[in-house]
Amino acid sequence: MSWSNERNLELQARARQVIPGGMYGHQSVRPLPDGFPQFFSRAEGCRLWDVDGNEYVDMMCAYGPMLLGYQHPKVEAAASEQARLGDTMTGPSEIMVDLAERFVARIEHADWAVFSKNGTDATSGALAIARATTDRRTILLAEGAYHGAAPWCTPFPAGTLEEARAHQIEFSYGDTESLDAAIRQAGDDLAGILVSPFRHDAAHDQTEPDAAFAHHVRERCTEHEALLILDDVRAGLRLSFGGSWESLGVEPDLSAWGKSIANGHALSALVGNERCREAASKVFMTGSFWFQAVPMAAALATFDELSREPYVEHLIAMGTRLRDGWREQAERHGVGIRQTGPVQMPMLLFDNDVRFRRAYRWVSEALRCGAYLHPWHNMFLSTAHQEADIDRVLEATETAFAVIAKDGSEPAA
Amino acid sequence: MSWSNERNLELQARARQVIPGGMYGHQSVRPLPDGFPQFFSRAEGCRLWDVDGNEYVDMMCAYGPMLLGYQHPKVEAAASEQARLGDTMTGPSEIMVDLAERFVARIEHADWAVFSKNGTDATSGALAIARATTDRRTILLAEGAYHGAAPWCTPFPAGTLEEARAHQIEFSYGDTESLDAAIRQAGDDLAGILVSPFRHDAAHDQTEPDAAFAHHVRERCTEHEALLILDDVRAGLRLSFGGSWESLGVEPDLSAWGKSIANGHALSALVGNERCREAASKVFMTGSFWFQAVPMAAALATFDELSREPYVEHLIAMGTRLRDGWREQAERHGVGIRQTGPVQMPMLLFDNDVRFRRAYRWVSEALRCGAYLHPWHNMFLSTAHQEADIDRVLEATETAFAVIAKDGSEPAA
Incomplete structure (x- = not known):
C-alpha cells in the first residue's frame, strides 16, 4: 500500500x-x-x-x-431522529429523564445523575459536590493522574493559579501507606478522595483494578465520612457496564463519566448516591449545550446496544x-x-x-x-x-x- | 387555545x-x-x-x-452531511482549519482561534492565556457579570473554594472611576480586564454598548500592557458579525464566543491576536469532544448563512x-x-x-x-x-x- x-x-x-x-x-x-x-x-x-x-x-x-x-447505525439513527425533533432547545427533552433513570438503574451507587459536555465538567462538579456535602475542603488525588484540563487538575499549569490547586493533597496510586499519610495530613478537613479505577497515566505502565486498594479507599472514606469519587471518564463502560469497580464490589459515592457514554456524541455525566443529592442540587452546574437532546438520544441507543450482548x-x-x-x-x-x-x-x-x-x-x-x-x-x-x-x-x-x-x-x- | x-x-x-x-x-x-x-x-x-x-x-x-x-435547513444539512463522514474522530477534520480561517478573516482582532464546547471553556482559557502572556495574575471583572459556571466565575459558589477566585478584582460595569480604582489596586500585576460588551446581567436593566467605556478599557489595557478580554459568549453575532464592539471601533486582545456560533450545535471559540499566540500554544486546553467535526460544519454553514444577507x-x-x-x-x-x-x-x-x-x-x-x-x-x-x-x-x-x-x-x- x-x-x-x-x-x-x-x-x-x-x-x-x-x-x-x-x-x-x-x-x-x-x-x-x-x-x-x-x-x-x-x-x-x-x-x-x-x-x-x-x-x-x-x-x-x-x-x-x-x-x-x-457511524454505529443504531446510535446514528437515534441521533438523527432526535435531531429532526430538537437538540439544543429552551429546555431539555423528556429523554433526559429516561437517560437519568437508565444511569440510576444500571449503576449500583447511582441515585441521581446530571449531564454535561466535558469529562472535566463531571470531575469538577464531583469535587464541588464533595465539598458542599461535607462542608470540608481537602481533596486527595493521585500524583500524575489525569482528571481533566481545568486549573485544579491540569497536567500543564501554564496560565493557571497555584491557588486553584489549594486544599489538594497527592498520594501514590495504589499505595495504601501513601494514601493513609495523605488522610492524616488532611486531618478533619477531608472532603473526598478522587481516584481513577486503575492507574492509567500516560507514558507509564498501567495497573489492573486493585480490589485491596479499592476496598481500602472505600473503608477510609467511610471512616472519615469523606466521599469516594471514581473518575470513570476514560475507562467507564469498557471494563463493566456498571462502573469499573463494579466487579470489585466497591461503590463510590460519586462517579464521573464521559467519552464513550454516547459513542462519540458530546456528553459527560456525574452520578451520585443519596448522601450527596442535596449538595448536588445546590452546586451550580450548567452550560449552553448541556441539555442537548441529540447526545442523550445517542446515549440511550448506546446503552440499548450494550445491553444487547x-x-x-x-x-x-x-x-x-x-x-x-x-x-x-x-x-x-x-x-x-x-x-x-x-x-x-x-x-x-x-x-x-x-x-x-x-x-x-x-x-x-x-x-x-x-x-x-x-x-x-x-x-x-x-x-x-x-x-x-x-x-x-x-x-x-x-x-x-x-x-x-x-x-x-x-x-x- | x-x-x-x-x-x-x-x-x-x-x-x-x-x-x-x-x-x-x-x-x-x-x-x-x-x-x-x-x-x-x-x-x-x-x-x-x-x-x-x-x-x-x-x-x-x-x-x-x-x-x-x-432546524435551519442549511445548517442541519451541513451537519448531517458531516455526520455521515465523521464527528468525534482520533483527530479533527480539515474543516477545523476552514473554521479557524473564517474566524480570523471575519473578526478584526483575531489572528488565531481555538474551539471548545462550553462558553466557560472559552472564558477560562482566556484568563489563562492573559496570565501566561503577561506573566501576571490579576484579572479585573465586573461585579455581578456572568462569565460562566467555573469556580473562578460561578454566581453560586456552593462547593467551590475562595482560592479559586484569588487575584480577581471587581469593578462596576461602565464606571470608569471604579475601573481605574481597580487598576490601581492591581498595581503591576494586572494581567487582563474581562468585560461583556454591555451590561447584560440577569434581573437588572441592561445597558447599551458604551463607546466611551469601551475606549477607556482599551486605553487602560494598552497603557498597562494588560490584555482586554471581551466575553462575547452571550451577545456574539447578534449585534455584529465581527464582535459586539466592532461598531465601536474597539478591539479586544482576546474574545470568547459560544452559544450561537453553530446555531445550537455544541461549540465555543476563543480568538486572540498575535501578542497572545505563543502563550495560547502553551496553555493546556482540551476536551474529549472539542474536535468534533459536526458542530464545526454547522458553524461554517451558520457563517455562510449570516453572510448571505x-x-x-x-x-x-x-x-x-x-x-x-x-x-x-x-x-x-x-x-x-x-x-x-x-x-x-x-x-x-x-x-x-x-x-x-x-x-x-x-x-x-x-x-x-x-x-x-x-x-x-x-x-x-x-x-x-x-x-x-x-x-x-x-x-x-x-x-x-x-x-x-x-x-x-x-x-x-
Whole structure:
C-alpha cells in the first residue's frame, strides 16, 4: 500500500497560521512522531481515513469515545431522529429523564445523575459536590493522574493559579501507606478522595483494578465520612457496564463519566448516591449545550446496544488476541516490551526506551502499514474491532517489530 | 387555545427522583413561575412545543444558541452531511482549519482561534492565556457579570473554594472611576480586564454598548500592557458579525464566543491576536469532544448563512417591532415598564416589581397564550422571527398586560 501525507502537510501549514502551535490539546500530533496525520476525512467502524486517503485500523477510538465503532447505525439513527425533533432547545427533552433513570438503574451507587459536555465538567462538579456535602475542603488525588484540563487538575499549569490547586493533597496510586499519610495530613478537613479505577497515566505502565486498594479507599472514606469519587471518564463502560469497580464490589459515592457514554456524541455525566443529592442540587452546574437532546438520544441507543450482548467479553477477546500477538512478535524479534493494564485498553511500552524512541519508530512503521497506534498513551478497543481487524494490526506490527529488531530506534536515513 | 401541563408534571415528578432538585443550571424552571414547562418535545424556526403539545413563539432561542431558528435547513444539512463522514474522530477534520480561517478573516482582532464546547471553556482559557502572556495574575471583572459556571466565575459558589477566585478584582460595569480604582489596586500585576460588551446581567436593566467605556478599557489595557478580554459568549453575532464592539471601533486582545456560533450545535471559540499566540500554544486546553467535526460544519454553514444577507438589520427590525409593541401596550394599560439593552436581546422589567411578582404574572399569562417569555433574563431574537411571530407574541402580551392592569401581580384564585 502506498502511503502519502501531502494534503496533511498542506493543512498543517495552514493550521499553523490560524491555530496556536498548529493544534492544541490531546489531539495535537506535536508530541507524536513526524508524519502522524493531524487531520482525518472519514471514519467507519474501527477504520479511519486521513485527508490523504490513507486507511487505518484505529486503535485510539477517538481517544476513547468510540466504543461501538464509528457511524454505529443504531446510535446514528437515534441521533438523527432526535435531531429532526430538537437538540439544543429552551429546555431539555423528556429523554433526559429516561437517560437519568437508565444511569440510576444500571449503576449500583447511582441515585441521581446530571449531564454535561466535558469529562472535566463531571470531575469538577464531583469535587464541588464533595465539598458542599461535607462542608470540608481537602481533596486527595493521585500524583500524575489525569482528571481533566481545568486549573485544579491540569497536567500543564501554564496560565493557571497555584491557588486553584489549594486544599489538594497527592498520594501514590495504589499505595495504601501513601494514601493513609495523605488522610492524616488532611486531618478533619477531608472532603473526598478522587481516584481513577486503575492507574492509567500516560507514558507509564498501567495497573489492573486493585480490589485491596479499592476496598481500602472505600473503608477510609467511610471512616472519615469523606466521599469516594471514581473518575470513570476514560475507562467507564469498557471494563463493566456498571462502573469499573463494579466487579470489585466497591461503590463510590460519586462517579464521573464521559467519552464513550454516547459513542462519540458530546456528553459527560456525574452520578451520585443519596448522601450527596442535596449538595448536588445546590452546586451550580450548567452550560449552553448541556441539555442537548441529540447526545442523550445517542446515549440511550448506546446503552440499548450494550445491553444487547456481552460486549465486554468481545473487547476482552479482541484485546487478548492483540496482546498475545504483540507478545509473540516481540519475543520472536527479541524486542523487550511491557503490556500492562486491562486488555480492553491496550498499552505497550518498550524496555529501556529513552524518550520513547523505539515506540516512535514502531508506531511510525505501523502507521505506514495501516495501523493507527499510540506510542505512550493507552489505546482503546471498540466492539467494531473484529478478529480480521486485529490481525490487520498484527500484520502492520510484524513489519514494525522487524524494523525495530533490525535498525533499533533510528529511522532509516 | 387550550393549555395543559399534565405530561410535564408527570415528567417533573420522575425527574425529581433521578436529577438533584428535579433539574439544574440555567434551564431549570425552579426560579420560574409555576406551570412553566420543563420539558420540550420539538422545535422549529422560532416555534417550540412542550411535552403537552402546547406551541410557543420562543423568545429565549435556547438561551441564545438559536440565531437562525431551530432546524435551519442549511445548517442541519451541513451537519448531517458531516455526520455521515465523521464527528468525534482520533483527530479533527480539515474543516477545523476552514473554521479557524473564517474566524480570523471575519473578526478584526483575531489572528488565531481555538474551539471548545462550553462558553466557560472559552472564558477560562482566556484568563489563562492573559496570565501566561503577561506573566501576571490579576484579572479585573465586573461585579455581578456572568462569565460562566467555573469556580473562578460561578454566581453560586456552593462547593467551590475562595482560592479559586484569588487575584480577581471587581469593578462596576461602565464606571470608569471604579475601573481605574481597580487598576490601581492591581498595581503591576494586572494581567487582563474581562468585560461583556454591555451590561447584560440577569434581573437588572441592561445597558447599551458604551463607546466611551469601551475606549477607556482599551486605553487602560494598552497603557498597562494588560490584555482586554471581551466575553462575547452571550451577545456574539447578534449585534455584529465581527464582535459586539466592532461598531465601536474597539478591539479586544482576546474574545470568547459560544452559544450561537453553530446555531445550537455544541461549540465555543476563543480568538486572540498575535501578542497572545505563543502563550495560547502553551496553555493546556482540551476536551474529549472539542474536535468534533459536526458542530464545526454547522458553524461554517451558520457563517455562510449570516453572510448571505443583512441579518442584524432583520433582528433590529423585529426587536424594534416587539419593543414598540410592548411600550404601546404597557402605556395603554397604564403599567410601568422598562425596556433596556439592544433590541435584539429584549429585556423587559416592571417598575416597582417586588420579587418579580408582576413579571411572573405577565410571563405566566403570555405562556398560556402561546408566547414563551422570561421574567428576568434577557430574551433573544433569531432570524426566524418574522413580523407575524412578533405579532403573535404581542397578542399574547396584550392579554398579559390587561391582566396585570386589572389584577396586579396576584394570580386569580
